[in-house]
Amino acid sequence: EIATIASSAGLRSPQILVGQRRPFRAPHHTASAAAIVGGGEPIRAGELTLAHRGVLFLDELPEFRRDAIETLRTTMEEGEVVISRARQRVRLPAEPMVVAAMNPCPCGYHGDPTRFCRCGELQIARYRGRVSGPLLDRFDLQVAVPRVSARTMRKATxxxxxxxxxxxxxxxxxxxxxxxxxxxxxxxxxxxxxxxxxxxxxxxxxxxxxxxxxxxxxxxxxxxxxxxxxxxxxxxxxxxxxxxxxxxxxxx
Incomplete structure (x- = not known):
């Protein structure tokens, strides 16, 4: 199934085409809703389908266009993308593991024990509000990852x-x-x-x-x-x- 999607999309990764590796997709935050979900004429698979049974990584989640990331809500529940046109209705498989990352605030230092955060409460609320509650609800795990010092990284086992x-x-x-x-x-x-x-x-x-x-x-x-x-x-x-x-x- 993964190989069929990759082949139809014109991807040339030998490991994916022969089933040795699952797909990993990391679209830029400027990607449109059509690029994420799929669409166009003729209809082409979007990142959700290209990452089917693999990983879809969305870095800087609040920076994505609202209409682009809100399309994830139905897909993460149903496991498929439905694209409707005047003369056709296409269903595409879309069951990736969706992983996202975001800063705690615009400056990135809210809650940091050693750096001062320059953001006010209203700025933080507005920044986090770019991602809707219903979308956040669909993530099974929500984990805070604190900054790691250079010494800790060097001495890590x-x-x-x-x-x-x-x-x-x-x-x-x-x-x-x-x-x-x-x-x-x-x-x-x-x-x-x-x-x-x-x-x-x-x-x-x-x-x-x-x-x-x-x-x-x-x-x-x-x-x-x-x-x-x-x-x-x-x-x-x-x-x-x-x-x-x-x-x-x-x-x-």
């Missing part, structure tokens, strides 16, 4: 190898075979302990999370439990899942 991570991911997927990307609430809560569910619901109420964000956090907790080789979702797993919803919190 090697992490896990890609092969070791691959084995953990494959094992976890085997544990979660019954949980599809659109699993029901009943199936997701089947193996959650009452204490863990109470903690999760308390966090949802305090953070005023949406129903979609609640399901995302529940799914992440299930994944954390599987990575921990636990047959049940425990309070520690739901607590960690709530930590990955940083954009649901009020800015300090």
């Amino acid at each position: 090697p992490g896990e190898s890609s092969k070791a991570v691959q084995r953990r991911v494959e094992r976890t997927r085997a544990w979660l075979t019954s949980d599809g990307p659109r699993a029901s609430l009943e199936s997701l809560t089947e193996h959650v302990t009452p204490e863990a569910l109470t903690l999760l619901e308390l966090g949802v109420e305090r953070l005023k999370m949406s129903a979609r964000a609640y399901l995302k956090a529940l799914r992440v907790a299930r994944t954390i439990a599987a990575l921990d080789r636990s047959t049940e979702v425990l309070p520690a797993h739901t607590a960690e899942a709530l930590q990955y919803r940083v954009l649901d919190r009020e800015p300090s």
